[in-house]
Amino acid sequence: MFETLTAPLRHLGHVTINAIWRLGFASRFLLAILLQSGQSFRRLNLTIREVYFAGVLSLIIIVVSGLFVGMVLGLQGYNTLSRFGSADALGALVALSLLRELGPVLAALLFASRSGSAMTAEIGLMKATEQLDAMSVMAVNPIARVVAPRFWAGVISMPVLAALFNVTGIFGGYFVGVQLIGLDEGTFWSQMQNSVDLHNDVINGLIKSLFFGIAVTLIAVFEGYDATPTAAGVSSATTRTVVTSALVILALDFVLTAFMF
Amino acid sequence: MSQDDSFIEFRQVSFGYTDRPVLKDINLRIPRGKLVAIMGGSGSGKTTLLRLISGQYRAQRGEVLVDGQNVATMNARELHAHRRRMGMLFQFGALFTDLSVHDNVAFPLREHTRLPESMIADLVTMKLNAVGLRGTQALMPAELSGGMARRVALARAIALDPEIMLYDEPFTGLDPISLGVIALLIKKLNDALGTSAVMVTHDVHKSLEIVDHVYFVANGSIVAEGTPEEVRASDSPWVHQFVHGEADGPVHFAYPAQRSLADDLGLSGVRHV
Numbered sequence: 001m002f003e004t005l006t007a008p009l010r011h012l013g014h015v016t017i018n019a020i021w022r023l024g025f026a027s028r029f030l031l032a033i034l035l036q037s038g039q040s041f042r043r044l045n046l047t048i049r050e051v052y053f054a055g056v057l058s059l060i061i062i063v064v065s066g067l068f069v070g071m072v073l074g075l076q077g078y079n080t081l082s083r084f085g086s087a088d089a090l091g092a093l094v095a096l097s098l099l100r101e102l103g104p105v106l107a108a109l110l111f112a113s114r115s116g117s118a119m120t121a122e123i124g125l126m127k128a129t130e131q132l133d134a135m136s137v138m139a140v141n142p143i144a145r146v147v148a149p150r151f152w153a154g155v156i157s158m159p160v161l162a163a164l165f166n167v168t169g170i171f172g173g174y175f176v177g178v179q180l181i182g183l184d185e186g187t188f189w190s191q192m193q194n195s196v197d198l199h200n201d202v203i204n205g206l207i208k209s210l211f212f213g214i215a216v217t218l219i220a221v222f223e224g225y226d227a228t229p230t231a232a233g234v235s236s237a238t239t240r241t242v243v244t245s246a247l248v249i250l251a252l253d254f255v256l257t258a259f260m261f
Numbered sequence: 262m263s264q265d266d267s268f269i270e271f272r273q274v275s276f277g278y279t280d281r282p283v284l285k286d287i288n289l290r291i292p293r294g295k296l297v298a299i300m301g302g303s304g305s306g307k308t309t310l311l312r313l314i315s316g317q318y319r320a321q322r323g324e325v326l327v328d329g330q331n332v333a334t335m336n337a338r339e340l341h342a343h344r345r346r347m348g349m350l351f352q353f354g355a356l357f358t359d360l361s362v363h364d365n366v367a368f369p370l371r372e373h374t375r376l377p378e379s380m381i382a383d384l385v386t387m388k389l390n391a392v393g394l395r396g397t398q399a400l401m402p403a404e405l406s407g408g409m410a411r412r413v414a415l416a417r418a419i420a421l422d423p424e425i426m427l428y429d430e431p432f433t434g435l436d437p438i439s440l441g442v443i444a445l446l447i448k449k450l451n452d453a454l455g456t457s458a459v460m461v462t463h464d465v466h467k468s469l470e471i472v473d474h475v476y477f478v479a480n481g482s483i484v485a486e487g488t489p490e491e492v493r494a495s496d497s498p499w500v501h502q503f504v505h506g507e508a509d510g511p512v513h514f515a516y517p518a519q520r521s522l523a524d525d526l527g528l529s530g531v532r533h534v
């Protein structure tokens with residue numbers, strides 16, 4: 001009877017201890033990546049190769065999503081602003097929404113789904129098929145050779161992808177507002193130019209995406225490295241990467257917004 | 262085997278995962294330049310023995326000596342130097358799936374030497390030629406059969422001419438021809454390179470053709486040993502069961518369940534009328 005009553009409490013304790021243990025392990029893992037990062041920069045081709053897989057191959061999803069998000073912003077923004085007779089401010093609304101929030105957050109969510117999950121699956125499968133063990137036995141550190149180049153590739157790619165998301169989003173807003181609805185082109189751009197501040201809006205947005213890049217890539221490589229080396233283990237690690245990344249991005253966004261704006 | 266020619270030696274080694282002991286007070290010796298097989302059923306602790314030699318696991322008690330140095334107490338630098346002298350063939354090859362055959366074999370050369378690419382290409386060709394796969398340089402691991410993948414992995418393992426070779430179940434999942442080829446290559450390469458080699462395997466008959474000495478592991482202990490001739494003539498029940506593939510014997514067929522079958526089927530309280 002007592003056992004049955006305390007079971008949920010014990011489960012909660014187990015989950016909490018496990019979460020804290022994993023957080024500690026992830027922190028030590030980040031430290032190990034930083035200490036083993038020399039090779040990623042000395043042998044730049046290793047990192048550039050990963051930038052291609054994580055960044056360049058994500059371009060399509062980032063550009064297309066950015067375009068549609070910008071177009072939706074243009075439509076919704078025009079509908080709302082025109083009720084208050086402020087349709088001329090559409091350029092400012094589209095740019096500020098994208099630069100401050102939507103660009104970094106959505107680009108990071110897409111990056112986590114596309115490249116983060118791929119990194120976890122690849123590293124997890126390398127573990128399951130003893131490729132990481134083979135590297136260790138050959139006196140090659142898998143963190144230096146496999147993990148660190150992927151980590152830095154993610155950190156480098158994320159702000160660039162967010163910037164491209166912003167650019168295509170603004171173009172989408174312009175296309176809907178100016179080309180389809182017929183707003184004045186000069187007003188659209190001048191409103192945007194007057195209301196967007198390079199440091200407060202553009203650079204802060206990119207700093208956000210840099211933090212998101214660090215968080216998402218760390219989660220992705222950690223989950224892959226820590227995955228149970230079975231098909232089910234790799235599958236659940238990949239799911240954890242996407243779910244944890246989404247939650248961390250949104251939580252981190254709140255914290256960063258509170259400090260920045 | 263004499264006491265003083267050991268290159269790899271286990272002295273009273275014990276190892277376990279959390280509360281489950283895997284190896285108990287293991288003593289074994291691998292002489293310099295010899296090929297020694299470790300045989301035993303699945304889960305008997307054979308692969309753990311290899312991992313203790315490679316330093317992937319640390320012995321919890323006892324000493325694992327390689328050329329006089331205890332692997333269990335090596336620091337990171339010593340372990341790195343130890344692994345530079347070692348090659349390992351994994352059960353399914355463990356080729357890097359994103360690299361071509363050439364890049365797989367070149368991997369240890371690029372990581373540990375500063376040789377020019379032209380020389381690395383020559384060495385890769387020679388190693389692949391030694392395993393009969395010259396001409397496959399451009400293929401990807403996904404394009405290789407199981408036997409070919411194992412041979413490429415063997416070429417990669419010997420790329421730096423190691424002093425110690427570890428083979429983790431090299432015959433698993435191979436057809437008889439590939440199995441014969443791998444066995445022949447292991448023997449020829451071992452003789453040519455003069456390496457001290459440990460081979461963990463299930464395959465009794467093929468192994469006895471190529472090895473110099475055999476240890477049998479069961480329930481975490483060494484239960485029998487000898488040369489192939491001694492093994493063939495052995496009257497040890499362990500050896501007999503393993504060599505003849507008998508379902509029951511010293512290694513039990515049934516898992517030692519805590520409850521009786523009648524209890525599990527709910528029949529223990531039933532009375533016959």
